[in-house]
Amino acid sequence: MSQFVTQMHRTKYRDSVKLSLQQKDSRLLKTVTTVPGSGELMKLDDLIGEADYYEKTSRHADTKYVDTPHDGRWLAMPDPIVYADLVDKEDKLASGIEIEGAYVRAGGAAIARGTDAAIIRGIYGTAQTGLKGTILTPFDNNNVVPVNEGSGGNVGLTIKKLNAANEILRANDVDLDEEECWMPITAKQNSNLLAEIETVNKDYGATGAEITNGMVRKLFGFNFAHIELGNPRLKDAAALTVDGNNYRKVPFYTKTGIYAAMWEELFSSIDQLPTKHFSAQVYARRQVASTRSEEGKVGYVLCNEA
Structure with missing residues (x-):
């Protein structure tokens, strides 16, 4: 028992978790721009604003010289996302570190959910801006599609709301011919859209809809990521996705509108703990933070999920 945590176990677990995350990582990571993170306070980008001509x-x-505006986006080094558990049997450990093993699945899923939570905080949270990151910039409430948009009542996600979200981006001078637009939606919004598509377009053509296995993948220029935004395992991030009236705040953004910085993409290990009667500790960790890169590229649609 004292020698069963070998380098082979560690390597197998590390490679299996890495492969698991490559195959099925965060639902939202593919929708944002990822960059490496460094330092306690990282300058994400230099933003060059709109300049006048003469x-x-x-x-x-x-x-004559114009005064070209500059701004910056910053991210503070986040607390790491951690998964850890104890195993007290060698055979249980060996079976759990295969690619389909229980500890690989649990560790990969925990890291993925933590990543989603970090991205959600970046979408809705206060951004650090300015030349030194000392200016706090809240979410721009001008980029919100109301719950009753295009209807006489408070409804779910509709094509009219998609059009309103598209209009917000275009009005903010976002080049939709160049940008990749994303909207994370829940099962409820997916059902809303399926009903809308069936009503307005029997052949799914004119709206640009792409549907696979009953899930809307693309419509009106938006790509859809399917995630339960209210999942309690997203912890504090889940509360950010509802407003004071309990309407769902369905985000929309361009891929360059949200950045996720990785201080540590993945660390994993298996170690034997004398303080736990020599049980094996399986451990995985990621360190990631997220923020809006430009306010005009991010908004949300209020949706009734009742």
Whole structure:
């Protein structure tokens, strides 16, 4: 028993968790831009704002210089996302570290949910901006589609609401010919859209709909990520996805509108603990934080899920 945690076990577990995350990682990670993280406070980007032009009205006129606005986006180093459990039998450990083993599935799923939670916090939370990251920028409430948009009542997700979200992005000068647009939706919003598509377009053509296995994948220029935003295992992040009236805040954004910085993509290990009667500890960790890169590229649609 004292020698059963070998390098082979550690390597097998590490490779299996890594492969598991490659195959089935966070529901939202594919929808955002990922970058490496470093330092206690990381400058994410230099944003160059819209500059004015002027017209040269006379010969040999002096050159005039415009004041091009600059801004920055910052991320503080986050607390790590951790999965850990104890195993007290060698045969149980050996079976649990195969690619389909229980500890691989549990560890991979825990890391993935923690990543989703970090991205959700970045979507709705206060962004650190300015030249030194000292300015706190809240979510722009001008980028919200109301719950009664295009109808006489408070309804779920509709094509009219998708069009309103699209209009918000275009009005913010987002180039939708170049940008990849995403909208994470729950099973309820998926059902809303299926009913809408069936009503307005029997052949699923004119709306640009793509549907596989009863799940809407694309519609009106939006790609859909399917995730239960209210999942209690997302912890505090789940509460950010509802407003004071308990309407779901369904986010929409471009892929470049949300950044996720990885301080540590994956660390995993198996170790024997004398303080736990030499049980084996299986352990996995990721360190990730997220933020909006530009306010005009992110919004949300209020939806009634009743």
